[in-house]
Amino acid sequence: KIDRTVMSWLCSICCKQKPIKLAMIGLDRAGKTSLTFLLKSEIPVFITPTYGFTSHDIPMKFKNYQISIFDLGGSATIRGYWDMYYTEVHGVIFVIDASDTKRFDEVRRCFQSMLGHAALRHKPILIICNKYDLEQCTASNDIALQILNTPFDNNPFKIIKTSVFMETDDVLSSGLMFLLNYIDRNYNLMCTDVQTKENKSKSLQLKPKSITLQKQRVQLDLEQIDDIDGSDHESNSDEHPATNFYDRPLSAPLQYIRKYASE
Ligand SMILES: Nc1nc2c(ncn2[C@@H]2O[C@H](COP(=O)(O)OP(=O)(O)OP(=O)(O)O)[C@@H](O)[C@H]2O)c(=O)[nH]1
Ligand SMILES: [Mg+2]
Known part of the structure:
Protein backbone atom coordinates (compact mmCIF):
# COMPACT_ATOMS: atom_id res chain seq x y z
CA LYS A 1 0.00 0.00 0.00
CA LEU A 204 3.60 46.57 -7.59
CA GLN A 205 2.70 47.20 -11.18
CA LEU A 206 -0.62 45.65 -11.98
CA LYS A 207 -2.83 47.49 -9.54
CA PRO A 208 -2.30 51.02 -10.88
CA LYS A 209 -2.68 49.72 -14.44
CA SER A 210 -5.91 47.91 -13.68
CA ILE A 211 -7.41 51.19 -12.53
CA THR A 212 -6.78 52.74 -15.93
CA LEU A 213 -8.34 49.82 -17.79
CA GLN A 214 -11.86 51.06 -17.34
CA LYS A 215 -10.84 54.39 -18.88
CA GLN A 216 -9.18 52.56 -21.71
CA ARG A 217 -12.34 50.56 -22.29
CA VAL A 218 -14.41 53.72 -22.56
CA GLN A 219 -11.87 55.26 -24.91
CA LEU A 220 -11.93 52.14 -27.05
CA ASP A 221 -15.70 52.17 -27.23
CA LEU A 222 -15.65 55.80 -28.31
CA GLU A 223 -13.14 55.02 -31.01
CA GLN A 224 -15.28 52.18 -32.23
CA ILE A 225 -18.29 54.46 -32.46
CA ASP A 226 -16.17 56.82 -34.58
CA ASP A 227 -15.14 53.82 -36.62
CA ILE A 228 -18.67 53.15 -37.81
CA ASP A 229 -18.18 55.84 -40.43
CA GLY A 230 -15.33 53.86 -41.90
CA SER A 231 -12.25 53.09 -39.88
CA ASP A 232 -9.25 51.57 -41.57
CA HIS A 233 -9.36 48.73 -39.04
CA GLU A 234 -12.79 47.75 -40.21
CA SER A 235 -12.11 48.39 -43.85
CA ASN A 236 -11.31 44.76 -44.49
CA SER A 237 -14.85 43.71 -43.53
CA ASP A 238 -15.23 42.25 -47.03
CA GLU A 239 -12.81 39.58 -45.95
CA HIS A 240 -15.06 38.67 -43.03
CA PRO A 241 -18.52 38.62 -44.60
CA ALA A 242 -20.12 36.87 -41.66
CA THR A 243 -18.86 39.32 -39.05
CA ASN A 244 -19.38 43.01 -38.63
CA PHE A 245 -19.06 45.74 -36.04
CA TYR A 246 -22.18 44.68 -34.19
CA ASP A 247 -21.69 40.96 -33.71
CA ARG A 248 -18.04 41.10 -32.65
CA PRO A 249 -17.46 40.30 -28.96
CA LEU A 250 -16.34 43.80 -28.06
CA SER A 251 -15.93 43.69 -24.32
CA ALA A 252 -14.92 40.15 -23.48
CA PRO A 253 -11.16 40.24 -24.00
CA LEU A 254 -10.68 43.45 -22.04
CA GLN A 255 -12.69 42.00 -19.21
CA TYR A 256 -10.26 39.11 -19.22
CA ILE A 257 -7.41 41.58 -18.89
CA ARG A 258 -9.13 43.23 -15.95
CA LYS A 259 -9.67 39.87 -14.28
CA TYR A 260 -6.10 38.87 -15.03
CA ALA A 261 -4.70 42.13 -13.70
CA SER A 262 -6.51 41.84 -10.39
CA GLU A 263 -5.45 38.24 -9.76
N1 LIG B 1 -2.89 37.90 -47.64
C1 LIG B 1 -2.73 37.53 -46.36
N2 LIG B 1 -3.59 37.97 -45.44
C2 LIG B 1 -3.41 37.57 -44.15
C3 LIG B 1 -2.35 36.70 -43.76
N3 LIG B 1 -2.43 36.52 -42.44
C4 LIG B 1 -3.49 37.21 -42.00
N4 LIG B 1 -4.08 37.84 -43.03
C5 LIG B 1 -5.28 38.70 -42.99
O1 LIG B 1 -4.92 39.89 -42.28
C6 LIG B 1 -6.05 40.36 -41.53
C7 LIG B 1 -5.67 40.54 -40.08
O2 LIG B 1 -5.38 39.27 -39.52
P1 LIG B 1 -5.42 39.03 -37.94
O3 LIG B 1 -4.97 37.63 -37.71
O4 LIG B 1 -6.72 39.45 -37.37
O5 LIG B 1 -4.31 40.09 -37.49
P2 LIG B 1 -3.90 40.47 -35.99
O6 LIG B 1 -2.43 40.70 -36.02
O7 LIG B 1 -4.39 39.44 -35.04
O8 LIG B 1 -4.64 41.85 -35.77
P3 LIG B 1 -5.12 42.52 -34.37
O9 LIG B 1 -5.92 41.50 -33.65
O10 LIG B 1 -5.91 43.69 -34.79
O11 LIG B 1 -3.88 42.91 -33.62
C8 LIG B 1 -7.16 39.33 -41.73
O12 LIG B 1 -8.01 39.79 -42.75
C9 LIG B 1 -6.41 38.08 -42.19
O13 LIG B 1 -7.20 37.25 -43.04
C10 LIG B 1 -1.46 36.24 -44.77
O14 LIG B 1 -0.51 35.50 -44.57
N5 LIG B 1 -1.70 36.70 -46.05
MG1 LIG C 1 -5.69 39.49 -33.43
Missing part, protein backbone atom coordinates in the same frame (compact mmCIF):
# COMPACT_ATOMS: atom_id res chain seq x y z
CA ILE A 2 2.86 2.36 0.91
CA ASP A 3 4.47 1.58 -2.42
CA ARG A 4 1.34 2.60 -4.25
CA THR A 5 1.06 5.86 -2.31
CA VAL A 6 4.71 6.67 -2.96
CA MET A 7 4.28 5.77 -6.62
CA SER A 8 1.25 8.01 -7.07
CA TRP A 9 3.05 10.86 -5.26
CA LEU A 10 6.10 10.44 -7.48
CA CYS A 11 3.87 10.26 -10.55
CA SER A 12 2.03 13.43 -9.56
CA ILE A 13 5.39 15.20 -9.32
CA CYS A 14 6.96 13.72 -12.45
CA CYS A 15 3.90 13.80 -14.71
CA LYS A 16 2.91 17.34 -13.88
CA GLN A 17 3.24 19.38 -17.01
CA LYS A 18 5.36 22.50 -16.84
CA PRO A 19 4.02 25.63 -18.53
CA ILE A 20 5.67 27.40 -21.41
CA LYS A 21 3.99 30.74 -22.12
CA LEU A 22 4.59 32.75 -25.26
CA ALA A 23 3.37 36.22 -26.20
CA MET A 24 2.26 36.87 -29.78
CA ILE A 25 2.73 40.56 -30.50
CA GLY A 26 2.98 42.93 -33.47
CA LEU A 27 0.96 45.70 -35.08
CA ASP A 28 -2.75 45.31 -35.71
CA ARG A 29 -3.60 43.30 -38.85
CA ALA A 30 -0.14 41.68 -38.98
CA GLY A 31 -1.80 38.26 -38.81
CA LYS A 32 -1.16 37.26 -35.16
CA THR A 33 -4.55 35.71 -34.51
CA SER A 34 -4.54 33.91 -37.86
CA LEU A 35 -1.10 32.43 -37.15
CA THR A 36 -2.14 31.44 -33.63
CA PHE A 37 -4.95 29.39 -35.15
CA LEU A 38 -2.51 27.72 -37.53
CA LEU A 39 -0.28 26.84 -34.58
CA LYS A 40 -3.34 25.19 -33.03
CA SER A 41 -3.79 23.25 -36.28
CA GLU A 42 -7.05 25.08 -36.87
CA ILE A 43 -8.03 26.90 -40.03
CA PRO A 44 -8.38 30.63 -39.37
CA VAL A 45 -11.81 31.69 -40.58
CA PHE A 46 -13.80 34.76 -39.56
CA ILE A 47 -10.90 36.25 -37.65
CA THR A 48 -11.80 39.56 -36.03
CA PRO A 49 -9.45 42.20 -34.58
CA THR A 50 -8.31 41.37 -31.06
CA TYR A 51 -9.30 43.91 -28.42
CA GLY A 52 -7.33 42.92 -25.32
CA PHE A 53 -5.93 39.42 -25.42
CA THR A 54 -6.92 35.82 -25.82
CA SER A 55 -5.08 32.86 -24.37
CA HIS A 56 -4.75 29.70 -26.47
CA ASP A 57 -3.48 26.28 -25.45
CA ILE A 58 -1.36 24.76 -28.18
CA PRO A 59 -2.21 21.07 -28.43
CA MET A 60 1.25 19.93 -29.52
CA LYS A 61 3.32 17.48 -27.52
CA PHE A 62 6.71 18.84 -26.52
CA LYS A 63 8.45 16.92 -23.76
CA ASN A 64 6.60 17.50 -20.51
CA TYR A 65 5.36 20.97 -21.28
CA GLN A 66 1.97 22.59 -21.66
CA ILE A 67 2.35 25.33 -24.26
CA SER A 68 0.12 28.37 -24.36
CA ILE A 69 0.12 31.56 -26.37
CA PHE A 70 -1.17 34.97 -25.31
CA ASP A 71 -2.47 36.52 -28.52
CA LEU A 72 -2.34 40.25 -27.78
CA GLY A 73 -4.21 42.89 -29.71
CA GLY A 74 -1.93 45.09 -31.82
CA SER A 75 -3.91 48.32 -32.12
CA ALA A 76 -2.24 51.43 -30.68
CA THR A 77 -4.46 51.65 -27.58
CA ILE A 78 -3.72 48.05 -26.59
CA ARG A 79 0.06 48.13 -27.18
CA GLY A 80 0.54 49.88 -23.84
CA TYR A 81 -0.56 46.65 -22.13
CA TRP A 82 1.85 44.32 -23.87
CA ASP A 83 4.47 44.80 -21.17
CA MET A 84 2.09 43.40 -18.55
CA TYR A 85 2.83 40.01 -20.10
CA TYR A 86 6.59 40.32 -20.61
CA THR A 87 7.46 39.19 -17.11
CA GLU A 88 5.65 35.89 -17.20
CA VAL A 89 6.24 34.74 -20.75
CA HIS A 90 9.23 32.59 -21.67
CA GLY A 91 9.49 33.88 -25.22
CA VAL A 92 7.96 36.21 -27.79
CA ILE A 93 6.58 35.78 -31.30
CA PHE A 94 6.79 39.14 -33.07
CA VAL A 95 4.69 39.27 -36.24
CA ILE A 96 5.30 41.74 -39.08
CA ASP A 97 3.09 42.32 -42.11
CA ALA A 98 5.85 42.06 -44.71
CA SER A 99 3.62 43.61 -47.38
CA ASP A 100 2.83 46.82 -45.50
CA THR A 101 5.96 48.88 -46.11
CA LYS A 102 4.18 52.09 -45.09
CA ARG A 103 4.08 50.85 -41.50
CA PHE A 104 7.69 49.68 -41.23
CA ASP A 105 8.65 52.76 -39.19
CA GLU A 106 5.87 52.00 -36.73
CA VAL A 107 6.99 48.37 -36.58
CA ARG A 108 10.57 49.46 -35.90
CA ARG A 109 9.47 51.67 -33.00
CA CYS A 110 7.38 48.90 -31.46
CA PHE A 111 10.13 46.36 -31.90
CA GLN A 112 12.78 48.56 -30.33
CA SER A 113 10.61 49.47 -27.39
CA MET A 114 9.91 45.77 -26.83
CA LEU A 115 13.63 44.91 -26.99
CA GLY A 116 14.44 47.63 -24.49
CA HIS A 117 12.20 46.04 -21.86
CA ALA A 118 14.20 44.54 -19.01
CA ALA A 119 11.67 41.71 -18.46
CA LEU A 120 12.47 40.32 -21.90
CA ARG A 121 16.23 40.23 -21.52
CA HIS A 122 17.67 36.85 -22.57
CA LYS A 123 14.30 35.56 -23.72
CA PRO A 124 14.13 34.14 -27.24
CA ILE A 125 12.27 36.01 -29.99
CA LEU A 126 10.77 34.49 -33.12
CA ILE A 127 10.27 37.15 -35.79
CA ILE A 128 7.64 36.23 -38.35
CA CYS A 129 7.50 38.15 -41.63
CA ASN A 130 3.95 37.28 -42.61
CA LYS A 131 1.74 37.71 -45.72
CA TYR A 132 4.32 36.30 -48.12
CA ASP A 133 1.58 35.45 -50.57
CA LEU A 134 1.15 39.14 -51.39
CA GLU A 135 3.10 40.52 -54.33
CA GLN A 136 4.21 43.67 -52.57
CA CYS A 137 5.83 41.79 -49.66
CA THR A 138 9.38 42.70 -48.72
CA ALA A 139 12.10 40.04 -48.51
CA SER A 140 12.82 38.96 -44.94
CA ASN A 141 16.50 39.92 -45.15
CA ASP A 142 15.45 43.43 -46.23
CA ILE A 143 13.08 43.55 -43.27
CA ALA A 144 15.92 42.48 -41.03
CA LEU A 145 17.95 45.40 -42.36
CA GLN A 146 15.18 47.99 -42.44
CA ILE A 147 13.16 47.17 -39.36
CA LEU A 148 15.25 45.08 -37.07
CA ASN A 149 18.42 47.06 -37.57
CA THR A 150 19.13 46.90 -33.85
CA PRO A 151 21.70 45.00 -31.82
CA PHE A 152 20.14 41.80 -30.51
CA ASP A 153 22.87 41.10 -27.98
CA ASN A 154 20.47 40.14 -25.21
CA ASN A 155 18.06 37.93 -27.12
CA PRO A 156 18.49 34.79 -29.17
CA PHE A 157 16.30 35.17 -32.25
CA LYS A 158 15.20 33.59 -35.50
CA ILE A 159 13.49 35.18 -38.52
CA ILE A 160 11.05 33.22 -40.66
CA LYS A 161 8.62 34.11 -43.43
CA THR A 162 5.12 32.73 -43.57
CA SER A 163 1.76 33.06 -45.20
CA VAL A 164 -1.52 31.98 -43.74
CA PHE A 165 -2.70 31.15 -47.27
CA MET A 166 0.29 29.15 -48.46
CA GLU A 167 1.97 25.95 -47.31
CA THR A 168 4.23 27.38 -44.64
CA ASP A 169 3.27 25.09 -41.76
CA ASP A 170 6.72 23.48 -41.65
CA VAL A 171 8.42 26.84 -41.43
CA LEU A 172 6.04 27.90 -38.67
CA SER A 173 6.67 24.68 -36.74
CA SER A 174 10.44 25.06 -37.10
CA GLY A 175 10.15 28.61 -35.76
CA LEU A 176 8.12 27.40 -32.80
CA MET A 177 10.63 24.60 -32.16
CA PHE A 178 13.44 27.16 -32.06
CA LEU A 179 11.65 28.92 -29.19
CA LEU A 180 10.71 25.73 -27.37
CA ASN A 181 14.15 24.14 -27.56
CA TYR A 182 15.82 27.28 -26.27
CA ILE A 183 13.30 27.60 -23.43
CA ASP A 184 13.69 23.92 -22.56
CA ARG A 185 17.48 24.26 -22.34
CA ASN A 186 17.19 27.29 -20.06
CA TYR A 187 13.94 26.47 -18.29
CA ASN A 188 15.10 26.36 -14.68
CA LEU A 189 17.05 29.55 -15.03
CA MET A 190 14.21 31.22 -16.86
CA CYS A 191 11.44 30.06 -14.54
CA THR A 192 13.10 31.43 -11.47
CA ASP A 193 13.43 34.69 -13.33
CA VAL A 194 9.83 34.57 -14.56
CA GLN A 195 8.40 33.74 -11.13
CA THR A 196 10.37 36.36 -9.25
CA LYS A 197 9.32 39.04 -11.68
CA GLU A 198 5.77 37.72 -11.77
CA ASN A 199 5.37 38.15 -8.02
CA LYS A 200 6.94 41.57 -8.09
CA SER A 201 4.74 42.77 -10.93
CA LYS A 202 1.60 41.43 -9.27
CA SER A 203 2.23 43.37 -6.10
